[in-house]
Amino acid sequence: MNDLIHDYAPLNSIYYVFHWSTFLIIGALVGVPFLIFLYLPYSLLKSIFSPLKKALSSPPPEPTDDHATLAVLISGCDTGFGRDLAERLLTSVPPPTTKHKSRSYKIFALCLRDDSCSKINALNETADPKYGNEVVGVQVDVTSDSSVSAAVSGAVLPWLNESSDRILHAVVNNAGIGTPGFVDMLNVQPAFSSPHSYRNDMEVNFYGMIRLTQAALPILKAQSTRKSASRYRRAVIVNVTSMAGLVASPNMSAYTCSKHAAEAFSTCLKLELKDFNISVTTVNPSFHGTPLVANIGDSVSRLYNDLARSNPGLFDEYGSEYIDETRKISIRSSQACEWRAANVSKALEKVVYASSSGQVLVGSDAKYMIATLRHLPVFVQDALLNVAFFRWNRPKAMM
Numbered sequence: 003m004n005d006l007i008h009d010y011a012p013l014n015s016i017y018y019v020f021h022w023s024t025f026l027i028i029g030a031l032v033g034v035p036f037l038i039f040l041y042l043p044y045s046l047l048k049s050i051f052s053p054l055k056k057a058l059s060s061p062p063p064e065p066t067d068d069h070a071t072l073a074v075l076i077s078g079c080d081t082g083f084g085r086d087l088a089e090r091l092l093t094s095v096p097p098p099t100t101k102h103k104s105r106s107y108k109i110f111a112l113c114l115r116d117d118s119c120s121k122i123n124a125l126n127e128t129a130d131p132k133y134g135n136e137v138v139g140v141q142v143d144v145t146s147d148s149s150v151s152a153a154v155s156g157a158v159l160p161w162l163n164e165s166s167d168r169i170l171h172a173v174v175n176n177a178g179i180g181t182p183g184f185v186d187m188l189n190v191q192p193a194f195s196s197p198h199s200y201r202n203d204m205e206v207n208f209y210g211m212i213r214l215t216q217a218a219l220p221i222l223k224a225q226s227t228r229k230s231a232s233r234y235r236r237a238v239i240v241n242v243t244s245m246a247g248l249v250a251s252p253n254m255s256a257y258t259c260s261k262h263a264a265e266a267f268s269t270c271l272k273l274e275l276k277d278f279n280i281s282v283t284t285v286n287p288s289f290h291g292t293p294l295v296a297n298i299g300d301s302v303s304r305l306y307n308d309l310a311r312s313n314p315g316l317f318d319e320y321g322s323e324y325i326d327e328t329r330k331i332s333i334r335s336s337q338a339c340e341w342r343a344a345n346v347s348k349a350l351e352k353v354v355y356a357s358s359s360g361q362v363l364v365g366s367d368a369k370y371m372i373a374t375l376r377h378l379p380v381f382v383q384d385a386l387l388n389v390a391f392f393r394w395n396r397p398k399a400m401m
Contacts, residue, residue, distance in 0.1 A: 022379065070105055070167040070168065070169050071105065071106045071107070071108050071134065071165075071167065071168050071169070072105050072106070072107050072108070072169050072170075072171035072172075073107075073108045073109075073110060073158065073161065073162065073168065073169065073170045073171060073172075074091055074107055074108070074109050074110070074171060074172045074173075074174065074354060075110045075112070075154075075158060075170065075172065075173045075174065075214070075218060076088055076109065076110065076111055076112060076174040076176055077112045077142065077144055077174065077175055077176050077177040077210065077214055078112070078144075078176040078177030078178060078242075079111035079112055079113045079118065079122060079139070079176075080113045080114055080115055080118040081118075082176075082294065082343065083176055083242060083287075083290075083343060083346050083347055083350065084111065084112075084174070084176040084177070085111070085118075085122070086343060086344065086346075086347035087174065087176070087347045087350045087351060087354075088109050088111040088122060088125070088137050089125055089128075089137075090347050090348070090351050091107050091109050091135065091137075091351060091354065092107070092109055092125055092126070092128070092129050092135050092136070092137045093125075093128055093129055093130070093135070094351070095130075095133060106133055106134030106135050106136075107135045107136075107171075108135075108136055108137075108138070108161065108168075109135070109136070109137040109138070110137075110138055110140055110153075110157060110158055111137055111138065111139050111140065112140050112141075112142040112144070112153060112177070112214075113139050113140070113141060113142065114141070114142070114143060114144075114177075115141070116141055118139065119139030119140065119141050120139065121139070122137055122138070122139035123137070123138060123139050125137055138157070140153050140157045141153075144177045144205075144206060144210030144211075144213060144214060145193060145194075145205040145206060145209070145210060147213060150210075150213040150214055150217050151217055153217075154214075154217040154218060154221075158170065158218075158221070159221070162221065169225060169234050169237075170218065170221045170222060170225065170237065171234075171236070171237055171238070171354075171357075172237065172238050172239070172240060172354045172357075173214060173215065173218045173222070173238075173239045173240070174240040174242070174350065174354070175210070175211040175214055175215065175239070175240065175241045175242060175264075176240075176242045176350075177206055177207075177210050177211075178206060178207050178242065178244070178294065179202060179203060179206045179207065179257075179294065180203065180254065180256075180257040180294050180298070180301070181197075181198060181199070181200075181202050181203050181256040181257060181301070182253055182254055182256075182257070182298065182301050182302045182305055182332060183198055183253065183254075183255075183256065183302075183305050184252070184253055184255075184320075185255050186316060187305060187309055187316070188200055188255070188256055193205040197304070197305075197308070198305055198308065199256075200255075200256045200259065202256070203256040203257050203259070203260040204256075204259070204260045204263070206260075207257070207260035207261060207263075207264055208260045208263040208264050208267065211241060211264055211267065212267065215239060215271065218239075222237045222239075222278075222280050223278055223280070225237060226278045226279050226280060227278070235279035235280075236279075236281075236357040237279075237280050237281070237357070238280070238281040238282070238283060238353065238354065238356075238357045238358070238359075239271065239275070239280065239281070239282045239283075240282075240283050240284075240285060240350060240353050240354065241264060241267075241268045241271075241282070241283070241284050241285070242284075242285050242287070242346075242350070243261050243264045243265045243268060243284045243285070243286055244261045244286055244287060244288075245286050245287065245288045245363070245365070245368045245372050246258045246261040246262075247261035247262050247264055247265035247284070247286060248262075248265065248286060248372070248376060249372050249375060249376060249383075250262070250387075251387065251391060252387070252391050253302075253328060253332055253391070265284060265286075268282055268284045269284075272359050276359070281357055281358050281359040282359050283353050283358065283359055283360050283361065283362060284360075284361045284362070285346070285349055285350055285353060285361075285362045285364060286361065286362065286363050286364065286368060287345075287346045287349075287364040287365055287368065288363075288364065288365035288367045288368040288372065289365070289367075290342065290343045290345065290346050290364070290365065298332055298333060299329065299332070299333045302328070302329045302332050302333075303329060306325050306329065318398065319397060319398065319399045320397045320398060320399070321397060321398025321399070321401075322398075323395075323398070324395055324396065324397045324398060327395045328395070331391055331395075345364055345365070346364050349362050349364045
């Protein structure tokens with residue numbers, strides 16, 4: 003039957019229509035009543051009574067010295083989501099419904115630049131001393147094995163070894179960069195030898211995630227497998243993989259490929275660590291107000307200016323009008339649904355507190371539009387993406 007479907011075109015067409023018709027009909031018959039009569043009432047009741055329960059609950063007990071301090075290791079804290087999360091964990095008190103309501107937090111904020119570490123350390127002045135939260139900036143290059151290992155062995159391990167009540171609770175892989183450009187405008191030169199290399203994004207967004215995870219895994223596993231009362235089985239690894247890890251887009255293949263790789267890595271990691279009681283959660287934001295998104299226009303312009311100088315033949319093949327329109331579309335698409343970055347840091351904070359595996363989509367477009375797009379037939383996805391990103395624009399060579 004499989005051979006017939008692949009080799010006999012009419013049968014393949016019939017099966018294709020039958021498959022999607024069945025899927026849509028069953029989805030409508032089962033999904034719609036479920037959403038209306040079960041999920042909607044449950045969500046409404048939960049949204050009404052959860053704040054009421056929180057208001058009536060007694061406040062969390064003030065921390066005492068005999069409670070464990072939980073460490074959170076966050077990469078990419080120079081700017082954006084990482085820095086926001088470090089500040090939120092430092093200044094906020096876990097809600098009383100969480101398991102960690104009476105514990106303080108030690109946040110290791112990994113930054114690429116030394117001046118960012120100084121700014122991170124200055125945040126301690128805003129923390130309430132009675133809760134014992136503290137943040138420390140650690141200079142790390144996630145593209146370097148030795149730098150990542152030195153950060154964990156030189157900063158995190160010594161702190162953990164000072165007391166048996168100290169726990170590495172969460173590792174948040176947040177460091178990321180984005181390199182724009184069409185496939186033939188980019189290269190595969192060694193990382194950072196060229197500003198337009200696929201390896202730049204892979205080194206930070208993918209291999210950087212692997213490096214930090216592997217450096218922390220021995221600690222997390224040791225905590226989970228200890229044969230003592232100090233055994234800890236609520237640790238969580240949080241990987242910020244972006245909606246680009248789920249849906250591809252033109253002019254961003256380097257970034258999209260690295261995020262798809264990070265998404266696959268996260269799924270494998272989640273399945274492998276389940277038996278060690280270590281949770282793995284991916285957080286997939288759409289466009290939010292971070293320096294990476296704000297600088298898209300400059301990054302695209304720099305690429306095209308370099309292309310005009312280094313490869314005028316390729317530049318002329320696309321044409322200045324096509325390239326200028328592509329630059330405008332890149333900026334418009336990022337700004338059309340650019341949400342507040344605080345929404346992502348709030349979601350990350352909740353994941354750190356919840357200590358559960360899963361996937362968190364952040365942004366209304368991510369939750370409803372892009373999530374729906376992923377389940378449509380491929381030819382429909384392609385048509386919608388072509389309209390969204392290219393409109394009626396055509397390269398000069400095709401005119």
